[in-house]
Amino acid sequence: MKKFNVLGNCIPTENYMVDISDKIAQIKILIDSGYYFTINRARQYGKTTTLGVLERAIKDEYTVASISFQAIGDSCFESESSFCEMFTELVQEALQFAGAEGSYVDQWVDKNVSSFRLLSRHIKKMCKDKKIVLMIDEVDTSSNNRVFIRFLNMLREKYIARRNGRDYTFHSVILAGVYDIKNIKLKLINEGLHTPVETEGKIYNSPWNIAVKFDVDMSFSPNEIASMLEEYEKDHSIGMDIPDISVEIYSYTSGYPFMVSRICQCIDETLSKNWTTEGVQNAVKIILAEKNVLFDDLLKNLENNKDLYDLIYDALIIGTPRTFTFGNPTIDMGYMYGIIESDKQFNRVVVSNRIYEIILADYFISKDEASQNKKAANILPRDVVHDGEFDMELCLRKFSEHYAEIFNEVDTKFLERHGRLLFLSYLKPLINGKGFYHIESQLTDLRQMDIVVDYGQQQFIIELKRWDGKSRNQKAYEQLCGYLKSKGTDTGYMLTFDFREECNKSRKAEWIEIDGKRIFDVIV
Secondary structure (H helix, E strand, O other), X not given: OOEOOOOOOOOOOOEOOOOOHHHHHHHHHHHHOOOEEEEEOOOOOOHHHHHHHHHHHHOOOOEEEEEEOOOOOHHHHOOHHHHHHHHHXXXXXXXXXXXXXXXXXXXXXXXXXXXXXXXXXXXXXXXXXXXXXXXEEOHHHOOOHHHHHHHHHHHHHHHHHHHOOOOOOOOEEEEEEOOOHHHOHHHHHHOOOOOOEEEOOEEEOOOOOOOOOOOOOOOOOHHHHHHHHHHHHHHHOXXXXXXXXXXXXXXXXXXXHHHHHHHHHHHHHOOOOOOOHHHHHHHHHHHHHOOOHHHHHHHHHHHOOHHHHHHHHHHHHHOOOXXXXXXXXXXXXXXXOOOEEXXXXXXXXXXXXXXXXXXXXXXXXXXXXHHOOOOOOOOOHHHHEEOOEEOHHHHHHHHHHHHHHHOOOOOHHHHHHHHHHHHHHHHHHHHOOOEEEEEOHHHOOOOEEEEEEEEOOEEEEEEEEEOOOHHHHHHHHHHHHHHHHHHOOOEEEEEEEOOOOOHHXXXXXXXXXXXXXXXXXXEO
16 A cells, blocks of 8 residues: 655655656656756755656656765765766666666776766767766765866766767756755855865856756645545545645645645544544644754754844744845745745745744744743633633733733834734744644735634634824725635734834724624734
């Protein structure tokens, strides 16, 4: 029986997999055109699995040499000679598994190939009258990028010469890794190598500028997620509502392959095959509580880069609009790590998926709690939970009291910037364990932030905003009503921070009715 897999690459005969045939068809067009390109995506984004499926799809038309740099050791990158030896051996082994003709495979290893000049000649000989597709996985794991960049420069020169009819080389080359080879200087900077890379007396800032742009969307759409669930349903006959569950999984993951598979794995193996929207939510709770390499890397990348930390804090918590512009090193890095993307409508920086939003918000809360000596809220979960139901009205009333207590103890400028984080810090321990919240980052700006709280079967929509005058306040009501309508609910909550000197006169907490919607309106 097949299983869902989150460890290593997926195998069609052993694992439930999304149907990525459309993606493979798009990639094959690039190969058919003889292009060189990089599949540059974040960790655990299905790169290795995609290469495996691609290899099986094209093996009848091309000779495929699929190799990986992941476990070859640092010594192979110490010199041209050691790299050339390693490379030819890896290609030979790959061609053996691909079923290439024996005598041809044997010729790939030549002990006299000890420099890139000689390797270039060797490739010319071995690729003449052959259509060899070279796939290199984990290209950014090498410890000495300078040697690898010289190798890329050699491939680039051969590609250009082939186009001019003066050389033979690989028909197509595919590099897969986290770092974009076109901008490999980002990795050099992270490793402390701040100077341009010198190669044979020349300066090359972009050793892979021949590569065609790779625009294939590697995330899974709801329809693609459904293709995997349909395969599962055939085996288990659960009777699940596949469209609803696919959309629910997508709503938390934005199609991030690891997260999609992990949610399915949790439902199948831990939650007694509870294939419902509630099951998806419970799987998300499990995932948020566990440690894994992906989430560790997420936070490590923020800890190691203050500019990236500030960018995401401002975008997610403060709501500072930041235009999504490639070429900005911080935005390039956040996108490369899969943390941020453009919101499409306004071209703003937003967090790439809801699970990351929850993890990052919790992370910023913990950092804030560690750095600030704030007065603790005098409230416990049992104060706002009755018969298993969460009382959001009481929760907000208690927060208003708590905020009034600390208002004069904390600098107003601090509250203007971090007031919303103060509320999240207050809310988190009250729902922790049985519920969670996420920030609708695509709707976040300096004026307002929408928070969705899930607690068991209850869902609460809270808009956090700052007072910007009566006209803005009325517009905020209208926007909240529209959002409630899109969510199919008639009840919402609005928490307004008023930083005016006369704000004490405006404090209130009351139910109002607007456009057929009930809104609990709190001003602090």
